[in-house]
Amino acid sequence: MKETKEGYPFLMACRRKPTPYTPIWLMRQAGRYMKEYRGLRKKYSFLEMCKSPELVAKVTLLPIEKFKLDAAIIFSDILIPLEPMGVEFEFAKGEGPVFHHPLREMRDVQALRVIEPEEETSFLMGAIQIVRKELEGKIPLIGFSGAPFTLASYIIEGGHSNNYVLTKGLMYQNRAAWNALMEKISEVLIRYLNAQIRAGVQALQFFDSWAGCLSPADYAEYVLPYSKKVIDGVNKSVPLIHFATSNSTLLELMRRAGGDVIGVDWRVDIGEAWARLGYDVAVQGNLDPVILFGPVSLIEKEVKRILDRVEGRPGHIFNLGHGILPNTPVDHVAALIDAVHQYSSK
Ligand code: CP3
Numbered sequence: 001m002k003e004t005k006e007g008y009p010f011l012m013a014c015r016r017k018p019t020p021y022t023p024i025w026l027m028r029q030a031g032r033y034m035k036e037y038r039g040l041r042k043k044y045s046f047l048e049m050c051k052s053p054e055l056v057a058k059v060t061l062l063p064i065e066k067f068k069l070d071a072a073i074i075f076s077d078i079l080i081p082l083e084p085m086g087v088e089f090e091f092a093k094g095e096g097p098v099f100h101h102p103l104r105e106m107r108d109v110q111a112l113r114v115i116e117p118e119e120e121t122s123f124l125m126g127a128i129q130i131v132r133k134e135l136e137g138k139i140p141l142i143g144f145s146g147a148p149f150t151l152a153s154y155i156i157e158g159g160h161s162n163n164y165v166l167t168k169g170l171m172y173q174n175r176a177a178w179n180a181l182m183e184k185i186s187e188v189l190i191r192y193l194n195a196q197i198r199a200g201v202q203a204l205q206f207f208d209s210w211a212g213c214l215s216p217a218d219y220a221e222y223v224l225p226y227s228k229k230v231i232d233g234v235n236k237s238v239p240l241i242h243f244a245t246s247n248s249t250l251l252e253l254m255r256r257a258g259g260d261v262i263g264v265d266w267r268v269d270i271g272e273a274w275a276r277l278g279y280d281v282a283v284q285g286n287l288d289p290v291i292l293f294g295p296v297s298l299i300e301k302e303v304k305r306i307l308d309r310v311e312g313r314p315g316h317i318f319n320l321g322h323g324i325l326p327n328t329p330v331d332h333v334a335a336l337i338d339a340v341h342q343y344s345s346k
Contacts, residue, residue, distance in 0.1 A: 008140045010071040014203055014239035014261050016282050016315035022307065022344035023070035024337055025142070027205075027243075028323030029063040030075050033330065036062050046091050050076050056127035060141075061134060066330070067337050071142050071203070072135055074196075076124055078146030078207050079154065081192050084120035085112045085184075087155055095159070102158035102166070106177040114187050117195035128199035142241075143201030145193050147208035148185040148226040155181070164213050171222050182226040190233035197235050204234065205241040206259065209322075212246025219250050224257045231258035241284055245322050251276055265321035271309035274316075282315035287336070289320045292328045296335045303339040312346075 009019040031037055037059060040049065049055045059075040079089060079097055089099040103109065118125055131141055146154075153167045154160075161167065171178045193204055208227060211219060231240060242259030244250060248268035255262055255277050264273045264285035274283050291302050303318075310316040318340045324333070 008070070008202075010317065011140050011202060011239065013315055013317050014241070014282055016280075018314045018346075020346055021341050022316055022318050024318035024340045025069050025071040025073065026063075026320055026324050026333070027073075029067075029069065029073065030059045031324060032326040033324055033328040033333070034062055034066070035330075046077075050080055051123045053123050053126035053130055056123065057130040057134065060127070060131050064135070064139065067334055068341065069139065069337065071140050072131065073142040073144060073205070074124070074128055074131060074201065076127075076144070078144070078151065078209075080121060080124065081115060081117065081145070081188055082151065082155065084115040085188060087112070089154075097154060097159055099154065099158040103155045103170075103181065105174065106180060109177050109180045109184060112181075112184050114184060115191065117192045118198075121192070121195075125195060125199040128196060128201055132200040140202035141200065142203045142205055143193065143196035143199075144205040144207060145189050145196075147206050147211065147223075147242075147244075148182045148189065148230065149214070149223045150208050150210045151185050151189075152178075152181055153210050161210075164210070168218075171218070178222065182222075186226045186229045186233075189230045193230070193234045197238055201238065203239050203241065205243055205263075206231065208242070208244040208247075208254075211244040211250060211254075212265075214250070216249055216253055219253050224253055227254075227257040239282075241317075243284070248273070255281060261315075261317060263319070267321070269309060270306055270316075271311070274310065274313070279313065279315070282317065283310070284317040284319045286319070286321045289322055289325050289328070292320075292324065292332050292336060294329060294332050296332060299332060299336050300339045300343075303336065304343055307340070307343050312344075318344075 010023040012019050013023050056075045060072055064072050089097050092098045156167045239260040241261040242254050243263030245265045261282040261284050264270050264283055266286050266288035270286045
């Protein structure tokens with residue numbers, strides 16, 4: 001939906017300003033559920049796509065051409081800044097990311113480089129500039145990064161993990177290496193996010209996807225200071241969305257780490273989450289991505305339930321509680337967006 005006289009509804013909601021309807025965008029909105037995306041993936045690998053400004057721009061705009069979304073998110077991955085830091089990985093077929101030399105000790109931390117994002121991830125900054133021109137006057141563009149804990153977990157585990165034994169092992173048993181690693185990643189992320197702002201993004205999302213594996217005490221001690229450092233180090237000219245999954249026990253601590261908007265997953269009631277967070281911060285969420293498999297009547301019922309729980313308070317951005325899943329029916333995505341706009345229209 002288009003910019004109104006007052007500004008873009010998505011950006012107004014991030015700042016808790018009243019909007020004519022509740023804005024919506026979807027995590028992983030450009031992805032495998034779209035046949036146009038799958039078509040491109042037959043020709044290019046995922047990383048090839050991420051490194052071509054033209055392809056990044058094209059893929060970013062795919063869902064925007066199809067749906068009435070209120071924001072675009074630049075097509076990339078949270079792992080992109082790791083390669084220039086000296087971390088080697090690949091996306092193995094059907095397995096997700098696989099790292100060749102998982103980090104084990106202080107020496108490995110010392111070998112990591114602090115990057116110059118404008119030079120070493122110039123493809124991303126170039127893509128942001130292209131997309132901004134295409135979207136001018138239509139909808140705003142979101143940039144993003146992973147958060148230090150989630151990125152550290154990939155570097156240490158060597159891929160996705162169920163129990164984070166190696167990550168927590170380093171955290172508990174080698175505090176000096178843990179601190180040095182989190183410090184270095186934080187420095188890279190401050191540079192990387194500020195470079196995206198200079199390139200033109202109008203909001204940021206900070207993905208701490210796997211922080212929900214931590215106890216509140218461990219999050220507070222080993223993770224919060226670094227997330228806070230990054231958020232404090234990012235230029236305040238654009239709003240920042242702080243997101244994690246399985247985060248219902250961490251909400252107050254995430255709030256303390258910072259962000260203009262806190263992402264809420266579906267395991268917690270969004271009304272209760274907002275009351276706990278306080279109404280001086282905006283919230284994003286929180287439909288279970290599986291609801292999109294339908295039927296449409298279920299999607300509409302869940303949309304109403306979530307909108308009723310936030311009681312029309314300014315500062316709610318509708319989203320899923322996590323990324324849209326492969327095989328999600330495309331017409332159900334359109335039905336979701338229509339339902340949100342329709343039921344929330346004032
Ligand atoms: O939201 C968007 O549409 C922007 C693009 C985006 C991608 N990844 C594209 C992608 C964003 C914001 C991400 C973030 C990301 N990447 C996260 C945090 C968000 C989350 O889901 O919690 C994480 C943990 C990653 C790491 C990652 N990238 C994994 C584990 C995988 C493999 C598993 C999977 O879902 O395929 C990826 C690959 C990836 N990132 C794909 C896309 C579209 C699929 C690549 C393909 O095979 O085509």
